[in-house]
Amino acid sequence: MRTKKWNVLLTLTVLVGILAGCGGGNSGAGQDTGNGKAANPATTSTETASAEAGKTKVQFWHSLGGKNGEYIDALIKRFNDSHKDIEVVGTYQGNYDETVTKLQQAIASDTAPDVSMLERAYVQMFADSDVLEDLTPYMEKSGLSKDDFTPGLMGHSIFNDKLVSLPLNRSTPILHVNKTLLDKKGLAVPTTWEELKKVANALVEKKGKEYTRYGLTMPYDTWYPIAMISQAGGKFFNDEKTSTGFVGNGVGEKVFSYLKDLQSTGALYYPPAQDSGNIVNGMFTEGKVAMMFQSTGAIGGLSSSVDFDYVTAFLPKNDRFANPTGGANVSLMSSSKQKDAAWEFIRWMETDPQGGLQFILQSGYLPFTKKMVESPEIKELWAKEPNRKVAYDQLQYAVDTNMDVAWPEVMQEFFSAIEAIMYDSKDIPATLATFNKEAERILAEN
Template identity: 40%
Template sequence: MKKLKAIFLTLLSVSILTACQSNKTSGEAQANSDEKSGKKIELTYWYAWGDKIGENNQNLAKMFNESQDKIHVTAEFQGTYDDLQAKTQAAFAAKNAPEVTMNEISSIGVFAKSGMTENLTPFVEKDDIQLDDFNPGLMGNSYVDGKLYGLPYLRSTPILYLNTTMLKEAGLDPSGPKNWKEFEEYARKLTVKGKRVGISMPADIWFFEAFVAQSGGKMISEDGKKAEFNSEAGVKALSFWKKLAKEGIIKVPGGDEAGVISKQDFANGRAAMVFSSTADLSYMLSIAQEQKFDLNTAFMPANDSYGVPTGGANLVMTAGLDKEKQEAAWEFIKWMTAKEQTIYASKYTGYLPSRISAGNSDEMQNLYKEKPQFKVAVDQLQYGHARPMEEAYPEVVNIVKDELARTILQADLEPKKALDDAAEKANSLLK
């Protein structure tokens, strides 16, 4: 009996060892089998925004698939940045996340610190990617704790769009206002009661970050533990907005569709100016052509200095992929952020050329001569700032946006009081 038991245990041990070895090598065996059979590695890529931006993503994925025969990428639209972020988090928790996704820059830190995205440093070092070819103004939101978690892809800054047909009719310089004083004068002269306002501008956090920077301020302290948007710079910005809104020379739409409403106001001639992303440039040019007006772009106006936040998204790899998928995902990210594709995306959409070599290329330089509107955001980038990446910042953003809108709507609410209240709530989250 003891002998039979010993034999049984020996056979069981061999069976377990064989199973372990089988599991260990099954992935490699499948990869070898796929390679021999010519089966491609399948990747899913998630992106935000439609129209020209969506077309650009679909076009590039198709071009990548046609450029080689080992990897096939399926590009899938997921809505706004907020939609994309929420869906990616849910998919990661359910273990069916896309291998590659766009990561809005202020969420890079949240995703990296929660273990949802892969450190790209080893891949960059292995392939000797020249990171100094990426515009330094766009790299601030690429690193978390000294490690690279994303490569700049579709990056932007807010710029000022101008209906220069209206500007000329009002006797204004079509190059646009250079500072807050001129901006106020333009808004006043361009407003026609009952017909149009000088500018339609939502109480958007991106624009508020810009106005705060223009007075030398910051949203969050350097150590990320304290709100600073309620400093003198923040109060100046919100007081300026409130003054213009009270006079009726700017329109401040509310709600989730505020940005869309502002762009519609501009397109339909109900506003002579609008702040929006450089990513909207191709779309705005097509609207101007349809509506038969001349369009120009300009820096956001300065106060003590010029200043804008950068925006847009980096490309990231989700964490937990096997080696084969990692290598394939990296090949796609590397290809999408290369010089040639950077040129294509910038020309197609209006997004900034994230690589210096792309911006200096004959193709982009010729475009700037033909359509100088494309060069404005590139020139403005010297005044660009990285956005805060603290884990609590998305919640802080919602708090600030609520107070911005409330201050503009309520005549008796002082900007300093509103921002102090927002800072108190923000500090409890940041700590």
């Protein structure tokens, strides 16, 4: 079974990597689309010289390029400067999916790092293959508990009664709003699907046959339909993990019919798959779309680019508020030869004020411990930038219903269904039924 899982993982992550675009969020695993996946031209490392004699070297693989790569490099430097006996070597391995592929290969060849960043949707795959260390005894020895962490971000940390990962660069999708445009029409920020439809349609502008402004947009990703499935009272997988939990009960049909109705009037602009995140961000900053479903990770970049009153809000509810989470966790590999030193790096990164807190302040990802949330630095940030607090407050409604070892493979089929419906206007019930049949086959094989 372990061999099969590795083979499936390798095949799927290669396929997903083809889809993943810089900043586009096209992997569909619930990724932060605003930043954190910026492309680097090649694998890079913070190691500039061999470790000094007597120092324990810890290899750390991550998926952060661009500005976030600089922030994680600075974090590593702060750790190394404050630990005379340990040297962490941080290596950028490409985007989330590329990192997973390289990690799978490294484990098979016994060359895995000591610590690795893992996009949260892939943690279960590695956990089920028994290659992640149970952090429980290390936590206990350090006086830590899972209760010290932000509850809405711990859904991908415990598998098979083992605590195998901790949150690091985490995000959620939220509603980004050009409030200036809404104010001109006397419209309030929508809180429900019905309000969203009315506001989105009211903000459409058209010259001849061409739309010059759309009401709403979102990147090409599975993240946003999954959020809406949960908002409509459904689940991605059923409780038994034998089928989906939104096909055949009207939920999936409701979600995609809603989106197609918006699309038909210009109320929704659904972007091309390639580079979709950058496309919709650009349209939003240029005022060509009034509202956007997008990651919390986009807040920093948008704030510095817009020239209008920009606010964020919870994703509008249907039956209820609900939102999936995204981004990555950090794990200790069970093959590590220096687990104590590796754990010290994780502990420091997660809890030391000079560790993850500074990274969160710089990058815009969500604070992942309760102490971090209560820190003067975060409180000052939220007072200055209330848009960021909205993202944290929405975590009370965080729910991830696509958790299963088969998710990466099912995800590809879901992408096909999304494309058929949103791009080709295929029949919604028939398309979802075909997808459901494939999902059931995959689930049965896993």
